[in-house]
Amino acid sequence: MRLVSIHNCEEGLILAKPLFDQNSRILLNEGSVLTLSFIHRLKAKNIHYVYVKSEITNDVEVNDNISTNLRFETASKLNEVFSNLKEGKVSKNKTIGRVGLIKDLNNVFEKIMKEMNSSKHLLNLLSHMQFSLDELFEHSVNTSLYALSIGKHMGLKDSELHILGLGALFHDIGKLKSKDNLKKEEAENNKDSWKRHPEVGFEMLRKESEFHLLIAHCAYQHHENFDGTGFPRGLKGTEIHLFPKIISIAEAFDHLITHKSLLPHEAMEVIVGRSFIRYDSKVVETFKNAVAIYPIGVTVELNTGETGVVIGYNKKYPQRPKVRIFKDSSGKKLQVHEFFEIDLLIALNIMIVKCDAIIERKKVNS
Structure with missing residues (x-):
């Protein structure tokens, strides 16, 4: 099978893998022949890439590290947590742990850990981008997968990977409670307000007794830069915990691919170029060897x-x-x-x- 950008699709291509919507319903099944109408609909749904059949690679199999169903299940549970927070259903006296949401999310996350540990393949950076989730959920799940891949290659224990993965899932949770909930485009005109989300996230997560305190610090420190130019506290070097160092690379990488439309190898060049400035060079070097920047089929x-x-x-x-x-x-x-x-x-x-x-x-x- 071959990996094709939706913008380069033509009539007559045959899908090699099914496509799903954000509710895990099948949009187009394997074997479907793409028409112009289908291609326009997929673009409208922000489908980025599709796998199609090809005589060139009919013997090549693409292995996903995380199944589509599990990605949707994770996003669904994360959506439930975020929605409760955003809609104010979790009050000062009632945390997300007390309403049972963390337990459900932990159960799903254990499945992710199991699938990643059993996979013999490097993380395929584009295989999961065949469907589109809510922007914040998609970014959170992607960041978590990238962070886990880095942590796994750094030799972290399962207990450490669990904390790292959840820290990555919740690294941007502070955006839900920021007064103006600024988007990145708006941040250019109101940067101070947007920069509050790490502190807001820390305050939200540290109150969750079922969460390790490091998960809160992942939210607090993920915008700190290696050279001390980050925020909110201007930490540098060893003052920044390893986990947020990993998450800062993972979330920046996802942003470059998803929002800047860079291909994995192009995004990696940007990350490498920021070594010693924004990112710890040792973590960057591990990341380079933890992911398949040229996905099979591309x-x-x-x-x-x-x-x-x-x-x-x-x-x-x-x-x-x-x-x-x-x-x-x-x-x-x-x-x-x-x-x-x-x-x-x-x-x-x-x-x-x-x-x-x-x-x-x-x-x-x-």
Whole structure:
């Protein structure tokens, strides 16, 4: 199967995986043929990428670290918690723990931990973006998955990963109680007000007796910068706890992909460029090796002029994937029997110069 940007979809493509809406209902099933009407509807629902069938990669399987159903279940429980807070159903004398919401969310989170621990694959950064959730829920779930992946590769214990993951899920909860609930665009004109959300989140979470206090500090410190230029307290270096250091990278990475429309390798370049300034370089280095920045199924162009699709990667060096070539250096599409593979971990003189979710569609017989 191939990974395709919704903006590059054409009529006739055949879905290789089903698409879901935010209520976990199937929008289009596997095997559905995309029409212009379907493509417009998917764009309207903010579907970013789709997996489609292709003769180039009909033997390539994409493994998701977290099942679609579990992602929706997590978002649903998180939605319930956030909605209760936003609507004022949780008063000063009644925390979200007392109304039983944390217990339910913890149960779901245990399932996430189990699936991630049992997965033998690096986190596929685009596989989960085939459907759209509420912006804050989606950002929270994505940030948590990225943070867990980093923590797992740093050798954190399960008990530590649990705290880190929940801290990431709730890192932006303070935005629900900020008086003006500013969006990032509005923040440019009222930055001081927007900058209150880490403190607000800390005050909300530290009152939850069922939460480890570190979860509250994750919300409090996730906008602190390594060089001391962050907020709210201007902490730097070792003054910042490891968990919010991880979360700051994870949430920034998700923002670059989701809101700035950067592809994973482009977003990673931005993160790496901010090492020693915003981010701890050791955590950044771990992140580079914890995620598949070139997802299996994505199209890449090499410095040789050849075009191929990523079909695998080396866990220790995910930046150097295996590529199946289907176009030669002149742009001519090869016949199936002419396809060949290049392992960039061996061919060190060959580099990826462009990455995009574009596919050469095969005509569908009517």
